[in-house]
Amino acid sequence: MYYISIKKEDWHRSLEKLLTSHDIFVPVKDEYSLDYEPFRLNQADHIAYNLPKPATPLKNFFLPVRENVTSARDKVRPRIIIGVPNCDIEALGLLDEIYLDEAFADPFYRNRRKSTILISSDCFSVNEHCHCTSYGVKPYTTDHADMVLLSDGDEIFLRVISGKGEELVRQLSSASGVSDPVRLRFADERHRETEALLAERNRGLPDYTTTGEIVRKANDHIWVKYASKCVSCGACTTICPTCSCFLLIDKPDFEKVKQTDACQYPGFQRVAGGEDALFELRHRFRNRYMCKYVWRPQKFKSLACTGCGRCIEACIGKISKNELFMELI
Amino acid sequence: MASDTNNIYKPLQATLEEVIEESPLIKTFVLIPDEEFVFKTGQFIELAVDGVGEAPFTPSSSPLVTDRLEVTVMKTGYVTGIMHELKPGAVMGIRGPYGRGYPISEFNGKEVLILGGGCGLAPIRSLLFALEHMKDDLEKVMLCYGSKTPADCIYKPLFSRLNSIDKFEAYRTVDVTDDDWDGPVGVATALLDQVKVKIENSVAVVCGPPIMMKFGTIRLLEMGYRDDQIYLSMEKNMSCGLGKCGHCMMGEFFVCKDGPVFTYREIKHNPEIWK
Numbered sequence: 228m229y230y231i232s233i234k235k236e237d238w239h240r241s242l243e244k245l246l247t248s249h250d251i252f253v254p255v256k257d258e259y260s261l262d263y264e265p266f267r268l269n270q271a272d273h274i275a276y277n278l279p280k281p282a283t284p285l286k287n288f289f290l291p292v293r294e295n296v297t298s299a300r301d302k303v304r305p306r307i308i309i310g311v312p313n314c315d316i317e318a319l320g321l322l323d324e325i326y327l328d329e330a331f332a333d334p335f336y337r338n339r340r341k342s343t344i345l346i347s348s349d350c351f352s353v354n355e356h357c358h359c360t361s362y363g364v365k366p367y368t369t370d371h372a373d374m375v376l377l378s379d380g381d382e383i384f385l386r387v388i389s390g391k392g393e394e395l396v397r398q399l400s401s402a403s404g405v406s407d408p409v410r411l412r413f414a415d416e417r418h419r420e421t422e423a424l425l426a427e428r429n430r431g432l433p434d435y436t437t438t439g440e441i442v443r444k445a446n447d448h449i450w451v452k453y454a455s456k457c458v459s460c461g462a463c464t465t466i467c468p469t470c471s472c473f474l475l476i477d478k479p480d481f482e483k484v485k486q487t488d489a490c491q492y493p494g495f496q497r498v499a500g501g502e503d504a505l506f507e508l509r510h511r512f513r514n515r516y517m518c519k520y521v522w523r524p525q526k527f528k529s530l531a532c533t534g535c536g537r538c539i540e541a542c543i544g545k546i547s548k549n550e551l552f553m554e555l556i
Numbered sequence: 557m558a559s560d561t562n563n564i565y566k567p568l569q570a571t572l573e574e575v576i577e578e579s580p581l582i583k584t585f586v587l588i589p590d591e592e593f594v595f596k597t598g599q600f601i602e603l604a605v606d607g608v609g610e611a612p613f614t615p616s617s618s619p620l621v622t623d624r625l626e627v628t629v630m631k632t633g634y635v636t637g638i639m640h641e642l643k644p645g646a647v648m649g650i651r652g653p654y655g656r657g658y659p660i661s662e663f664n665g666k667e668v669l670i671l672g673g674g675c676g677l678a679p680i681r682s683l684l685f686a687l688e689h690m691k692d693d694l695e696k697v698m699l700c701y702g703s704k705t706p707a708d709c710i711y712k713p714l715f716s717r718l719n720s721i722d723k724f725e726a727y728r729t730v731d732v733t734d735d736d737w738d739g740p741v742g743v744a745t746a747l748l749d750q751v752k753v754k755i756e757n758s759v760a761v762v763c764g765p766p767i768m769m770k771f772g773t774i775r776l777l778e779m780g781y782r783d784d785q786i787y788l789s790m791e792k793n794m795s796c797g798l799g800k801c802g803h804c805m806m807g808e809f810f811v812c813k814d815g816p817v818f819t820y821r822e823i824k825h826n827p828e829i830w831k
Binding site for chain 2 (some may be wrong): 296297325326328330331332333334471472473474475476477478479480481483485488490495496497498499500501502504517518521522523525526
């Protein structure tokens, strides 16, 4: 891992050149939200680096809402995704475990992963419901992205992590190495500030890495109470960076369309004979918590939540899983 | 480019050679796959009706036969309803085989007690073919099977054939009798009282409707079977078969990948299993 720096203007010119070979997405802020948009040099002023999570979870770049998974594809055009917060980078780790599984790797997911350069960005501020640190997830990454971007005035610093990142650096002609660690002090300060903000805002939240047992033992009344405000709309699963369940739909000529699905929808587990373990809404509601905090951690390396807080923002029933946990502990 | 050979979602095509009517609601589809199809007994496949849908089934034919495949299907929903209308010559899709089947090599030297109900006899028939092939290494194989009525019993000739094989015993019961039936009446678990089995040197296999699986397991435990001697073939909504889509999650397990065959010990901590 090492750092390079480049003038913001030169960085954007370099991106412009890279457009001939890559699709490039950058975080753009307008009066409503922050989200990824295709890079355009003449709109570079609207790019907002180092803000917390864009509205779209990273998974959508790798798992489209709907796609034909039996048709052969041309080679995927290489992509650079810039401004990915660490909560989404960490979430991608869980998706990799499922979709790059040795026995059954998903060829479409694998191709997209291979052809994508992920440039994370350290979060220099927090959103209302950001609570990554209560999951042991930092608001910045030093290992799981290809590079990380830190914007400081008219200068861009890049923390180069992977081989793919190094390759990209070679294409940035006006970049230079950062040998003086004093120049990076601002980053440490920003990290400390962000972590302090998160700690203050999330005082009283449980250490989510240890909540599996609490969820497993939770009395039914907690599920009844919170499920009473749930309408099974599935917004929480749609916006969640780790939820990735899907449905396969058959089309003529044995083609299959893979479409996102969620355990919050009625009939998710119904079998042909009519049995449905998740028939009741409160069971579906509980299922999501059991999946994220009990079952996925048993099966995979981590639990299936990274504290991005999008599900709280998206819920039309105003259900906050943080409130639920505060009541549980 | 994703070539067909490594596309996990792409089915193999198979031609329907024959449709055997087993009972008013159950048919066996004899399929000739376009390529050799190798599976282990107890593993399942996703069988597709072109453009309509697919559903998970455990083949009912012998795992030793790789150029034809039999799948026994109960008409119970949308896809199976359309399957039942198919005629020989139809082309179907097969994905798989998926999951973990019966660990038959671990049955060596043992008595195998099999409890089956309804359409659960389909995977059991495949298992019986495999066990017949290795019968020299087995002590005994006992099948206790129940159907709702005598007419609902599938593979009727199977029972007399099994009883003619050395070391094999087959028992049948029905829930509701008719004029031609002079055998036992009652649930399949009641047949367990008839078999003579050395439990300490035995394994039990249960496959059938959820209610039978539950009470069959309880009865076997009462008889003295340990939880790791009981093999259950779980039925969930296995949709992708690849441990990804989430539809068949049963606690921490993807039934499609970690199962469908589990020992009771592996899954008993999960109250969701009988749902």
